[in-house]
Amino acid sequence: MLSPSSSEPILELKGLCKAFGQLRAVDDVDFTVARGSLTGLIGPNGAGKTTTFDLIAGAQRRDSGRILFQGQAIDTLTPHAIFRRGLARTFQVPRPFANMTVLENVLLAPSGQLGERFDANWWAIGRVRAQERELQERARSVLDWCALSDKAALLAGQLSGGQQKLLELARVLMIDPAMILLDEPAAGVNPSLLETLMERVQMLHQRGITFLLIEHNMDLVMRVCERVLVMAQGRVLAQGSPREIQDNPLVLDAYLGPST
Ligand SMILES: Nc1ncnc2c1ncn2[C@@H]1O[C@H](COP(=O)(O)OP(=O)(O)OP(=O)(O)O)[C@@H](O)[C@H]1O
Numbered sequence: 001m002l003s004p005s006s007s008e009p010i011l012e013l014k015g016l017c018k019a020f021g022q023l024r025a026v027d028d029v030d031f032t033v034a035r036g037s038l039t040g041l042i043g044p045n046g047a048g049k050t051t052t053f054d055l056i057a058g059a060q061r062r063d064s065g066r067i068l069f070q071g072q073a074i075d076t077l078t079p080h081a082i083f084r085r086g087l088a089r090t091f092q093v094p095r096p097f098a099n100m101t102v103l104e105n106v107l108l109a110p111s112g113q114l115g116e117r118f119d120a121n122w123w124a125i126g127r128v129r130a131q132e133r134e135l136q137e138r139a140r141s142v143l144d145w146c147a148l149s150d151k152a153a154l155l156a157g158q159l160s161g162g163q164q165k166l167l168e169l170a171r172v173l174m175i176d177p178a179m180i181l182l183d184e185p186a187a188g189v190n191p192s193l194l195e196t197l198m199e200r201v202q203m204l205h206q207r208g209i210t211f212l213l214i215e216h217n218m219d220l221v222m223r224v225c226e227r228v229l230v231m232a233q234g235r236v237l238a239q240g241s242p243r244e245i246q247d248n249p250l251v252l253d254a255y256l257g258p259s260t
C-alpha cells in the first residue's frame with residue numbers, strides 16, 4: 001500500500017466542462033487528487049460540486065475535457081464500468097431501494113455475479129451457490145462494520161437519513177474501492193451517527209482508500225481533510241491546506257459576497 005502522503009495522482013481532471021443550456025455548471029475545471037489523500041471539495045450552493053461528481057462517476061457526460069483515474073481515461077465509460085474499476089460514489093440524497101431490505105440493498109452492489117449471467121449453466125450451480133454464500137458473508141460483515149447489522153432485515157426506506165448514508169457507504173464497500181466520492185455525508189445526520197460515519201471514513205482512509213469529500217460542514221472539513229478544493233460558479237477558485245483556505249479572502253467572498 002502506498003503511503004498516505006504519496007503525491008502520485010489517482011484522479012486527474014483536465015479542462016473539464018459541462019453546461020446545461022446557457023449555464024456553465026462545470027467550467028474548465030482542472031485538479032488532481034493525490035492517491036491516499038482525504039481531500040475536501042467545498043463551495044457555495046450551485047458551485048458545480050455534484051455535477052463534477054456526476055461527470056467523474058459517469059452519470060453525466062462531459063462536454064469537453066478529460067478525466068483520468070489511475071492514469072487511464074474514464075470519461076467515456078459507463079457508471080458501472082467506472083465502479084468496477086474501483087471508483088465509487090455516494091449520493092447527496094441517498095437513493096436506496098426503499099422496498100428492499102438493507103441486506104438486499106447491499107447485495108445488489110457487486111457486479112458480474114455468476115448467478116446473473118446467462119451462461120451460468122448446471123455445472124456452474126455449485127460455484128454460483130458458493131459465490132452467493134461468499135457475497136452474503138461479505139454483505140453481513142460490511143453491515144456489521146458500518147454499525148447496521150441490527151438493521152439488516154428492515155426495509156431500507158425505514159432507515160433514518162443518517163442510517164441511509166451509512167448504507168450508501170456499505171454498498172460501495174462491497175467492491176474494494178480505490179477511491180470513494182462522498183457527496184455531503186454530514187447533511188441531515190445526527191451528531192452520534194455522524195461520528196460513526198466519519199470514524200469509518202477515517203479508518204478506510206488509513207487503510208489507503210482515497211476520498212474526495214463534498215461537504216458544507218466546515219468544522220468537519222477543517223478537521224478531517226488534508227487538502228481542500230474550492231469551487232464557485234463552475235470553476236476552481238482556490239486550493240490548499242484547510243488553514244490556507246480558511247484565510248483566503250476569495251473563499252470568504254465566494255460564500256458571503258465581496259465585502260466591498
Ligand atoms: N441536470 C441538470 N439540469 C440543469 N441544471 C442543472 C442540472 N444539474 C445541476 N444543474 C445546475 O448546475 C449548477 C451546479 O449544480 P450542482 O448540483 O453541481 O451544485 P453543487 O455545488 O453540488 O450545489 P449544492 O451545494 O447545492 O449541492 C446549479 O445551478 C444547478 O441548478
Ligand SMILES: [Mg+2]
Nearest residue numbers: 049050051092
Ligand atoms: Mg451538490
